[in-house]
Amino acid sequence: MSQTQMQSQSQAEAPRVFTETETPMVELRQVSRRFAKKLDIAAKLARRLGADVREEIVHAVDHVDLRVRKGEVVGLVGESGCGKSTLGRIVAGILPQSEGQVLWNGQDVSTMQGEAAKIGKLRRQMIFQDPYASLNPRMRVADIVGEAPLVHGLTTRANFDTYVDEQMRRAGLDPAFKRRYPHQFSGGQRQRIGIARALAVAPEFIVCDEAVAALDVSIQAQILNLFMKLRRDLDLTYLFISHDLGVVEHLSDRVVIMYLGRVVEEAPTERVFSGANHPYTQSLLASVPRIGNRKRAFATVKGEIPSPLNPPPGCHFHPRCPHAFDRCRVEVPKLREIAPGQRSACHLNDAA
Amino acid sequence: MAETTTAATAAAPTLEVRNLQTHFFTRAGVVRAVDDVSFTIGRGKVLGLVGESGSGKTVTGFSIMKLVDPPGRIVGGSILFQGKDLATRSEEEMRNLRGNRIAMIFQDPMMTLNPVLRIDTQMIETVQAHEKVSEADARARARDALGMVGIPSPDERLKSYPHQFSGGMRQRVAIAIALLHRPDLIVADEPTTALDVTIQGQILAEVQKLCATTGTAMLWITHDLSVVAGLADDIAVMYAGRVVEFGDVGEVLDKPLHPYTHGLIGSVPSRNKRGEPLRQIPGMTPSLLNLPEGCSFRARCPRAAADCIVMPELHPWLPQRLARCHHPHLEEVAAA
Numbered sequence: 277m278s279q280t281q282m283q284s285q286s287q288a289e290a291p292r293v294f295t296e297t298e299t300p301m302v303e304l305r306q307v308s309r310r311f312a313k314k315l316d317i318a319a320k321l322a323r324r325l326g327a328d329v330r331e332e333i334v335h336a337v338d339h340v341d342l343r344v345r346k347g348e349v350v351g352l353v354g355e356s357g358c359g360k361s362t363l364g365r366i367v368a369g370i371l372p373q374s375e376g377q378v379l380w381n382g383q384d385v386s387t388m389q390g391e392a393a394k395i396g397k398l399r400r401q402m403i404f405q406d407p408y409a410s411l412n413p414r415m416r417v418a419d420i421v422g423e424a425p426l427v428h429g430l431t432t433r434a435n436f437d438t439y440v441d442e443q444m445r446r447a448g449l450d451p452a453f454k455r456r457y458p459h460q461f462s463g464g465q466r467q468r469i470g471i472a473r474a475l476a477v478a479p480e481f482i483v484c485d486e487a488v489a490a491l492d493v494s495i496q497a498q499i500l501n502l503f504m505k506l507r508r509d510l511d512l513t514y515l516f517i518s519h520d521l522g523v524v525e526h527l528s529d530r531v532v533i534m535y536l537g538r539v540v541e542e543a544p545t546e547r548v549f550s551g552a553n554h555p556y557t558q559s560l561l562a563s564v565p566r567i568g569n570r571k572r573a574f575a576t577v578k579g580e581i582p583s584p585l586n587p588p589p590g591c592h593f594h595p596r597c598p599h600a601f602d603r604c605r606v607e608v609p610k611l612r613e614i615a616p617g618q619r620s621a622c623h624l625n626d627a628a
Numbered sequence: 629m630a631e632t633t634t635a636a637t638a639a640a641p642t643l644e645v646r647n648l649q650t651h652f653f654t655r656a657g658v659v660r661a662v663d664d665v666s667f668t669i670g671r672g673k674v675l676g677l678v679g680e681s682g683s684g685k686t687v688t689g690f691s692i693m694k695l696v697d698p699p700g701r702i703v704g705g706s707i708l709f710q711g712k713d714l715a716t717r718s719e720e721e722m723r724n725l726r727g728n729r730i731a732m733i734f735q736d737p738m739m740t741l742n743p744v745l746r747i748d749t750q751m752i753e754t755v756q757a758h759e760k761v762s763e764a765d766a767r768a769r770a771r772d773a774l775g776m777v778g779i780p781s782p783d784e785r786l787k788s789y790p791h792q793f794s795g796g797m798r799q800r801v802a803i804a805i806a807l808l809h810r811p812d813l814i815v816a817d818e819p820t821t822a823l824d825v826t827i828q829g830q831i832l833a834e835v836q837k838l839c840a841t842t843g844t845a846m847l848w849i850t851h852d853l854s855v856v857a858g859l860a861d862d863i864a865v866m867y868a869g870r871v872v873e874f875g876d877v878g879e880v881l882d883k884p885l886h887p888y889t890h891g892l893i894g895s896v897p898s899r900n901k902r903g904e905p906l907r908q909i910p911g912m913t914p915s916l917l918n919l920p921e922g923c924s925f926r927a928r929c930p931r932a933a934a935d936c937i938v939m940p941e942l943h944p945w946l947p948q949r950l951a952r953c954h955h956p957h958l959e960e961v962a963a964a
Contacts, residue, residue, distance in 0.1 A: 355824035462912060463681075492680035492851060492913075497895035497906040504905060519825065522854070526897035526906070545902070563829035565854035567896050570878050577826040580794055 299382040300343040301481055301513050302367055307376035309337040309362050334584045336362040338537035349514040351528030357584050359537040361485050364517045368402040368483040401474035405486035407466030411458040418454035421472045447472035448502055464495035483515045521564050525549055533557050536584055536592040539611055543618035553620040556593045599624055640711030642813050642845035644668045649704035650691045659916045661687040663869040672843040676856030679866030682913055685849045689815045693732050694722050728758040731806035735818040737798040740805060741790040747801055748786040754808050773804040778834050796827035810842055817849045832859055857881055865889045868924035875949040883961045885951035887929045931955040
């Protein structure tokens with residue numbers, strides 16, 4: 277295993293250099309998203325009568341900073357309930373944030389108006405996890421793929437068929453199937469339809485939310501290869517959300533790790549896998565089953581992921597952290613640069 | 629139990645499946661979901677049964693439990709549990725075995741748990757279904773089982789309902805129920821697939837410990853090669869209803885014989901150079917309704933030749949290594 281890893285590192289092409297000063301394509305500044313469960317009539321009544329009933333608020337995303345530069349693939353990793361999908365939706369512009377700013381090419385999205393706002397939104401597209409739920413079962417493939425470009429004037433009625441054919445071919449689908457409905461396709465092919473739909477409006481930035489999680493290994497490889505080919509051909513930028521560290525390691529230039537709504541670590545991919553700093557990242561890496569492992573004791577992180585309804589105070593990871601001390605229980609650690617390009621939110625870095 | 633069977637128990641492996649065939653007789657035709665599956669699991673051993681969706685791995689698990697419902701039917705082969713064929717057992721005998729000597733863990737723990745009953749009710753019921761014990765003793769057994777799978781404060785948790793547990797905890801309860809009678813065999817169907825990695829790691833660690841200490845044999849059905857790599861002793865790879873390769877986990881994963889296993893392992897991202905295209909298997913899994921003649925992997929196989937039109941047998945190419953292929957990757961094994 278270690279041998280192959282070394283080999284792959286030495287032979288890998290030189291990583292693309294991104295300067296710190298260039299304007300990121302997408303930037304989030306202190307973005308938060310809260311979901312509140314509204315009180316129903318009975319609860320409101322009870323509260324009026326003096327009962328201690330409060331709205332339940334989930335901090336799905338809690339003051340997150342994120343920068344994605346043009347041409348970069350950023351992997352966003354975390355376990356269920358960490359807010360990675362919510363963050364992805366905010367980035368894609370299909371879910372408004374409760375607080376903070378989203379910048380597109382340096383411009384605040386909320387200040388963009390009219391045509392500029394529309395185009396800004398169109399340039400950011402999303403590919404979803406479930407290829408069964410994300411396609412309208414009553415629409416033919418041609419309409420699923422072609423509806424948006426037609427509405428946005430990227431093609432005309434007259435050229436519709438050629439345009440759709442081209443989009444389908446690019447995603448590895450046979451255009452002969454364009455009169456079919458989604459249920460006539462397998463999972464991998466449906467994911468290709470989702471990809472064709474996203475690419476049909478000529479986006480520059482794609483959010484892939486667990487886009488290969490539902491697929492078998494051999495199909496997953498086909499789709500990942502397609503993602504990489506499209507990146508080269510169309511000069512795309514990706515935010516690749518996944519819980520699968522193997523996939524993220526393979527694809528990303530930079531990895532961002534989230535835990536319960538906060539970013540805990542951010543670093544270039546090699547750095548995360550060779551020198552993870554945050555205890556959560558370290559335990560996550562230790563828990564991942566690897567095909568090179570043989571009949572060995574699985575490493576375990578103690579405890580469970582706390583409920584986001586009632587997260588622990590201070591550092592969210594402290595109840596499970598083997599190195600937690602008093603300060604972790606009261607003070608939220610800040611995301612600080614600890615090495616070039618590597619940022620981590622852990623009090624241990626101050627002690628050292 | 630008669631003397632002869634006791635003697636057989638000592639010698640025979642916990643489970644031996646021979647040429648198992650389970651077909652579904654649908655209106656669209658006969659679906660050969662499982663068509664010639666053979667493997668053995670020894671006492672205290674873990675066998676990883678690996679395959680992609682539709683390869684028949686779950687139906688194999690259900691066939692062993694004899695839980696296949698019409699239009700499905702076991703049409704051939706034998707399932708020898710401690711040397712005795714399950715196929716010949718009556719439904720009542722099977723009911724005595726299930727949950728007692730053979731237990732099953734499902735992907736979704738809510739398949740095991742009744743949402744409207746407290747955990748203690750369900751666990752005590754399970755104990756008393758197979759053994760004449762007092763409720764107090766049964767409760768003690770239930771509590772111990774919960775403790776064994778790593779559930780904190782088991783006494784209080786016994787009084788909870790399933791919805792009060794998280795997904796990982798619920799799966800632990802399902803495993804605890806499976807362990808209540810210290811079964812000789814556990815059939816686990818993708819039990820950690822729906823869980824987060826850190827929780828999956830915890831459960832795998834518990835399972836590993838349990839198999840080693842109790843001597844329970846385990847059939848671990850999964851699509852995840854990495855889980856099998858760390859957990860299992862042996863591995864059986866399924867493709868289109870058949871076992872195509874069987875052998876020691878380390879040997880199969882390092883030097884696969886069958887081109888399908890080879891392709892499957894090659895397509896795992898960590899086995900590839902970062903940023904390079906992943907090796908992929910061309911094409912798709914064929915429909916089980918309409919399998920090609922001969923080797924079912926033929927159309928996708930880079931090593932296919934004219935003789936692949938004849939279905940290959942599961943052949944022992946190497947000691948303890950079986951592969952269903954006319955042209956296995958023997959040269960790579962020899963080179964290593």
